[in-house]
Amino acid sequence: MYEKYVKILKDHTLKITSPRLEILKYLDEHHTHPNVEEIYSTLKKKYPSLSRTTVYNSLEILKKNRIVQSLTISGSELRYDIDERLHHHFICTHCGAILDISISCPNMDKTIQGGHRVEEVQGYFKGVCKKCQTKEKGMNNNG
Amino acid sequence: MYEKYVKILKDHTLKITSPRLEILKYLDEHHTHPNVEEIYSTLKKKYPSLSRTTVYNSLEILKKNRIVQSLTISGSELRYDIDERLHHHFICTHCGAILDISISCPNMDKTIQGGHRVEEVQGYFKGVCKKCQTKEKGMNNNG
DNA sequence: TTCTATTTTGTAATAATTACAATTTAGTTT
DNA sequence: AAACTAAATTGTAATTATTACAAAATAGAA
Structure with missing residues (x-):
């Protein structure tokens, strides 16, 4: 179920952690260009120990590795997208x-x-x- | 000295006010795509009663009238430009x-x-x- | 199993922007 | 020129997104 995301992380020599897998899966299944708050509040339900800061940190590292991209289009918050x-x-x-x-x-x-x-x-x-x-x-x- | 900016405001049936004239002049003379803070702190020196909120309000109304445009490029703050x-x-x-x-x-x-x-x-x-x-x-x- | 650098977590700080109410003023009317 | 009024300016107080930071937890290597 998460093999696909494990592979992505491994290919970039990033550590395999729950937050990263969950975030990747969320972005892969929701191409709505969500903001941090949407990702956080949705995942928090299934994964209650998740911290908002972790979402910020994880997205940042995924971005540095060109796995996701951030959009400044809204002007008030960053929106995220799997980098296709x-x-x-x-x-x-x-x-x-x-x-x-x-x-x-x-x-x-x-x-x-x-x-x-x-x-x-x-x-x-x-x-x-x-x-x-x-x-x-x-x-x-x-x- | 300000005739040019007075004309712009008149052409859009906007009231002629000091903040608007100063902001327009600043943007016209500084094509560096400044943020609100830069516009505010620079103009505040010459025009000490200026309020930061006024800069926000003025830019908003100039934007609605398509006199200036805002850029979301930086991701953390809006940058402004005379709309050429x-x-x-x-x-x-x-x-x-x-x-x-x-x-x-x-x-x-x-x-x-x-x-x-x-x-x-x-x-x-x-x-x-x-x-x-x-x-x-x-x-x-x-x- | 142990170890360590990295990651996660939560709280506190920061920065940009908006809300709002009181004061002032541009432009119109008298 | 004085009075009027809707609109603009101002300052303060919220709000929102993001970052800083230190302690606790953990992935992956030894």
């Missing part, structure tokens, strides 16, 4: 949902720009998602 | 500097993606800037 093939993100300013945007962009290949060494590329799109637009329409029709 | 023609940003993980990146990208035109209404596009590049790379080399040579 390069893709961009859309955040809905109405409901807060963060959605994957799979478009190609010539700049996504981390090309060096003006002598700067680019190690990470993030494309953020902000607006109103399809669902929330539908809700808006409904509200107008009723009013 | 669309461009991207690079942040140096060594020195923290945020630099403009003027590259074209087919996705920058706020095209609707999968039915979502896109109102804002931000391209963030993270890595080590040219200057810091030079410093790194110097340090290795000396060590």
Whole structure:
């Protein structure tokens, strides 16, 4: 059940610990780009000794090893994602949902720009998602 | 001296106030993508009655009017910029500097993606800037 | 089984931002 | 020019996300 995550940690010569396995599993099963609080409060139920600081620490070490990535898209908190093939993100300013945007962009290949060494590329799109637009329409029709 | 900023505010039917004029002038003269604290502490010297909350409020209203834009690139604080023609940003993980990146990208035109209404596009590049790379080399040579 | 560096844990601190109520003021009306 | 009012400014007090730190626990090596 956790073999997949054990392997990921082993491949990066990281120690196999419960918090790390649980966090990896959570991110792998929930591609909603959760924040620390969501990860913490969900896992805390199954694993009561879990500490919030451990979630912060674990995510940090997973990030350093490029296993997960953090998104600064919301502006108030970091959101986390299993680091898959390069893709961009859309955040809905109405409901807060963060959605994957799979478009190609010539700049996504981390090309060096003006002598700067680019190690990470993030494309953020902000607006109103399809669902929330539908809700808006409904509200107008009723009013 | 402030005519330019008075005009900007008038064009958006915003009240002409000292904090707004000072903040606009500061952003226009410092394209370093400052955070609230930098804007506040600098302006506080010339304008001692200025409140930090006012800086937050003013930036918020300037942002709503699309006069300035906020960047979530740093992950710990918002950085502000006079909203010029669309461009991207690079942040140096060594020195923290945020630099403009003027590259074209087919996705920058706020095209609707999968039915979502896109109102804002931000391209963030993270890595080590040219200057810091030079410093790194110097340090290795000396060590 | 022992050992040790690493990790986890909990609490306390820090930093950015927001809430809110009182005071002031820009711009309008008289 | 004086009065008026909605909006803006101000200061303080919360709130929220994150980091610092030290003690206890533990993974993996010896």
